Amino acid sequence: MATNGGHSPLEQFEIKPIIGDWVVNADGTRYLPFHTLTNSSLYMLIAIAGVLIFLSFGMRRGAMVPGRWQSMSELSYEFVANLIKDTIGSEGRKYFPIVFTLFMFVLFANLLGMLPYSFTVTSHIVVTLALALMVFIGVTILAVAKHGLHFFSFFVPPGSPVAMWPLLIPIEVISYLSRPISLSVRLFANMLAGHTLLKVIAGFIAPLGVFGVLPFALITALTGLEILIAFLQAYVFAILTCLYINDALHLH
Amino acid sequence: MPQFDPGVFATQIFWLALTFIPLYFILSRSLLPKIGGILEQRQRRLDDDLGKAEALRKEAEAVLAEYEKAHAEAEARAQAAVREAQEAIAAETAKAQDALSETLAKQLAEAEARIAQARQEAASGIREAAAEVASAATERLIGVKPDAKTAAGAVDAAAGD
Numbered sequence: 001m002a003t004n005g006g007h008s009p010l011e012q013f014e015i016k017p018i019i020g021d022w023v024v025n026a027d028g029t030r031y032l033p034f035h036t037l038t039n040s041s042l043y044m045l046i047a048i049a050g051v052l053i054f055l056s057f058g059m060r061r062g063a064m065v066p067g068r069w070q071s072m073s074e075l076s077y078e079f080v081a082n083l084i085k086d087t088i089g090s091e092g093r094k095y096f097p098i099v100f101t102l103f104m105f106v107l108f109a110n111l112l113g114m115l116p117y118s119f120t121v122t123s124h125i126v127v128t129l130a131l132a133l134m135v136f137i138g139v140t141i142l143a144v145a146k147h148g149l150h151f152f153s154f155f156v157p158p159g160s161p162v163a164m165w166p167l168l169i170p171i172e173v174i175s176y177l178s179r180p181i182s183l184s185v186r187l188f189a190n191m192l193a194g195h196t197l198l199k200v201i202a203g204f205i206a207p208l209g210v211f212g213v214l215p216f217a218l219i220t221a222l223t224g225l226e227i228l229i230a231f232l233q234a235y236v237f238a239i240l241t242c243l244y245i246n247d248a249l250h251l252h
Numbered sequence: 253m254p255q256f257d258p259g260v261f262a263t264q265i266f267w268l269a270l271t272f273i274p275l276y277f278i279l280s281r282s283l284l285p286k287i288g289g290i291l292e293q294r295q296r297r298l299d300d301d302l303g304k305a306e307a308l309r310k311e312a313e314a315v316l317a318e319y320e321k322a323h324a325e326a327e328a329r330a331q332a333a334v335r336e337a338q339e340a341i342a343a344e345t346a347k348a349q350d351a352l353s354e355t356l357a358k359q360l361a362e363a364e365a366r367i368a369q370a371r372q373e374a375a376s377g378i379r380e381a382a383a384e385v386a387s388a389a390t391e392r393l394i395g396v397k398p399d400a401k402t403a404a405g406a407v408d409a410a411a412g413d
Contacts, residue, residue: 010253015260022259031259034266041267048275055283062290064297077287097280104279105272121268124254126261130268192255 009199013123013192015040039119040127047108047121054108076104080238087242088249095245098138102131103238106187110230113195114223122233123191125184132184135241143248154251183240190233194226382407 020036032038058073066074080100084092106122113120121127143151155172156165201219205212254260383403391397398406 014254015257015264029259032263034262036263038260038263038267040260040264041271044267044271048271051275052278052283055279055287059283059286059290062286064290064294074287074291077284077291097284098276100284101272101276101279105275124260124264126255126264127268130265131272188255 009196009203012119012195012199015124018042040121040124043109043112043119043121047105047112050108050112051104055104076100083235083239084242087239088246091249092242092245095242099238099241099245102135102241103234106131106237107231107234110191110234111227113191114227114230120191120195122187123195125188128184128188129180131237132180132187135183135244136180139241139244139248142245143251146249147251151251154247158252179244183237187233187237190229194222194229198222198226379404379407379411382411 015032016039017032018037018039018041020033020038022030023033024030055073055076058069058071061067061070063070077100080103081096084096084099088095109121112118113123143154147153155169155176157168157172160168198219201215201222204215205219208215383400383406386407387398387400387403390403
């Protein structure tokens with residue numbers, strides 16, 4: 001896609017090797033060996049370092065009366081804890097660490113992507129799909145472990161007439177199987193679209209000369225919106241994970 | 253789009269696992285229990301303080317109730333004392349008044365008796381003097397001195413009509 005000398009709005013999504021290099025196949029396609037350190041891997045490392053620094057520096061004193069930073073760390077903890085309490089209830093405590101990790105990882109990856117010249121880890125479908133599949137498989141295993149074969153009653157809407165089952169069950173199965181797709185595509189598409197839009201509008205600034213002020217003002221507003229979306233999508237990812245866990249625990 | 257290049261899938265999945273899994277373990281084993289512990293400790297402390305405040309409030313209320321009770325008792329005692337004093341004063345006043353009126357009545361009776369006596373004395377003195385005057389006048393007129401009894405009888409007869 002980046003054909004016009006590296007100024008395509010999609011250039012920001014390119015994976016570039018930092019340590020290691022492309023390997024060319026016999027058919028001319030190329031790939032990166034799995035252990036290659038790329039810009040994506042670098043930003044994943046920065047994201048988890050960010051999460052760990054944010055939490056451990058906030059908690060380094062563990063004061064009874066928290067300072068600003070500690071308050072923010074506690075706020076993130078209580079935010080996710082309340083999310084779980086509201087959607088799953090007290091049984092959800094066990095799943096707090098994984099939901100919190102997902103939330104913080106996605107949040108930091110999204111927010112890091114807002115820095116100019118940075119890379120957005122969550123703008124790649126393969127990353128969001130991997131996270132969504134992890135949630136999906138984990139939730140399915142949880143449901144089968146808890147309910148056994150009774151789990152399959154989940155695909156039969158309660159109170160529906162038997163005559164409707166041949167229609168309803170496939171719909172329910174498809175809707176269940178499409179969960180990881182909707183979960184991953186939602187996050188990926190939001191990040192992709194937002195960042196692409198920013199770059200497209202930014203591309204208008206220089207050619208318009210003095211009138212470039214207009215797209216510049218727009219991009220300033222959109223940056224604020226994108227930061228909101230970065231939070232919102234992390235929240236949506238976490239709350240949907242909670243809802244899926246709740247379904248797995250209670251079926252209907 | 254770079255997102256759909258299968259050549260970059262493996263490395264991203266590998267690094268995602270390499271970063272996400274350790275993050276999960278560090279958070280769930282170390283950082284989250286630490287934050288949770290501090291929050292719980294703070295909650296306990298708050299509950300403790302609230303409990304203490306509640307106990308103090310109850311104590312203050314008990315003290316207030318006791319004070320009010322003591323105050324009411326003191327007031328009642330004071331009122332009783334005032335009433336007693338008033339009664340005592342009223343009784344004393346009544347007694348003093350009785351004594352005074354008795355004295356006055358006695359004095360009045362004495363005075364009346366004295367007046368009656370004086371009147372009687374005066375009345376009998378007038379009779380004797382009249383008898384003496386009558387006898388002296390009779391002697392001077394006729395040279396005969398009537399005895400006292402006759403004179404007195406004449407005076408009585410003259411005063412009698």
